[in-house]
Amino acid sequence: MSADLFARRQRVARYVGLFPRAWRERYGDELADVLESEPFGLRTRLDLLRSAIDARLHPPLPSPLPVVAALVASALAAAHAFALAAQPVATDWPGYLDDALPLILLCVVALVPALIGLWLRLGDADGAIGRIGIVLAATGHVVWAVALAAAAAQVAYGALTAAAATVAMAGSAALGIALVGRGQVLLGVLLAGAGLAGVAPPGLGWTAFAAAWTGIAFLLVFEFAGRSSANRGPHLAG
Amino acid sequence: MPADLAGLGRFAEPSLAILLALSEGPRHGYAIMVAARQLTGEPLGPGTLYATLARLEANGLIEALPVQDRRRPYRLTAGGAAALRAQLEGIEGIVQAGLARLSSSGGSSPTTS
Numbered sequence: 001m002s003a004d005l006f007a008r009r010q011r012v013a014r015y016v017g018l019f020p021r022a023w024r025e026r027y028g029d030e031l032a033d034v035l036e037s038e039p040f041g042l043r044t045r046l047d048l049l050r051s052a053i054d055a056r057l058h059p060p061l062p063s064p065l066p067v068v069a070a071l072v073a074s075a076l077a078a079a080h081a082f083a084l085a086a087q088p089v090a091t092d093w094p095g096y097l098d099d100a101l102p103l104i105l106l107c108v109v110a111l112v113p114a115l116i117g118l119w120l121r122l123g124d125a126d127g128a129i130g131r132i133g134i135v136l137a138a139t140g141h142v143v144w145a146v147a148l149a150a151a152a153a154q155v156a157y158g159a160l161t162a163a164a165a166t167v168a169m170a171g172s173a174a175l176g177i178a179l180v181g182r183g184q185v186l187l188g189v190l191l192a193g194a195g196l197a198g199v200a201p202p203g204l205g206w207t208a209f210a211a212a213w214t215g216i217a218f219l220l221v222f223e224f225a226g227r228s229s230a231n232r233g234p235h236l237a238g
Numbered sequence: 239m240p241a242d243l244a245g246l247g248r249f250a251e252p253s254l255a256i257l258l259a260l261s262e263g264p265r266h267g268y269a270i271m272v273a274a275r276q277l278t279g280e281p282l283g284p285g286t287l288y289a290t291l292a293r294l295e296a297n298g299l300i301e302a303l304p305v306q307d308r309r310r311p312y313r314l315t316a317g318g319a320a321a322l323r324a325q326l327e328g329i330e331g332i333v334q335a336g337l338a339r340l341s342s343s344g345g346s347s348p349t350t351s
Contacts (some may be wrong), residue, residue: 023292026292027288027291027292029308030266030267030288030308030309030310031267031284031285033268033308033309034267034268034271034284034288035284037268038268038271038284043281043283044283044284046283047283047284047285047286048283048284049285050285051283051285051286051288051289052285054289055289055292123245124245124246124247124248124249125244125245125246125247125250126247
């Protein structure tokens, strides 16, 4: 084997290795065969990167991660809302309590995979509202988490936290509207409600936020449990 | 099974090209890619090719045949042929309506005033 061919095959193997195992077992040899017959330019590399991300986002069996993330986030949101509600006076703008910051920080982190899971329910035809929604929601939650971490470390607090939370919640609301448009009405209404909770006064807003995410988590858990028992059915029958 | 390809979002266009490429008979991945490029004049990347093949297969529009010398051919299913026909008839309707409108307006170019 020439050095060029060896290097090419190594490069092909590297790119095929970006795809998940189950995908590689089904399509890996075929993709490698095509790549060995194709010029390996920048366009091809970008196409492969994009497709590998797509394959990881769309596994043959849905991942339980978004369900677990939503459940964890809803419990943290409820604990955070309770901590605020238990205060004798309302918290200062933008409405966080120092002692409860770790709760909302972990909640916001857990919401990122939960939101990605909800976006994936829109399928390939996610539409402009769904796409804008997930970009705003994911970016907003990541920046919100960084801002909350900075606040917890007493580095910064205030405008950035509030701005990031507003973007995150606007994205959640848009994603909720997109889900309603795809016929997933209850989930969509709850998600839009969680997003709109951001415009309510902090005490009431956090309670509404926790209630909406608790509803989402329960819906996802029931659906996942139903799907799991349906998948087990034929094995048990057999 | 989707009656049209709209539910495939950004994969609708590559799906149409792949179904067209398979309408002449079974082909393997590289041959599909080359035929799709010739048919549409647009590049079809290998990653997009297999992401689309996976969706078409999951939706029952194409089916995989046994591997031949490391290459696996695919062929249209009856559902895939029906979806392709529906898509082409939809396009034909748009083309005919557009040409009729152009003819009724005398084929003049649109003006900016």
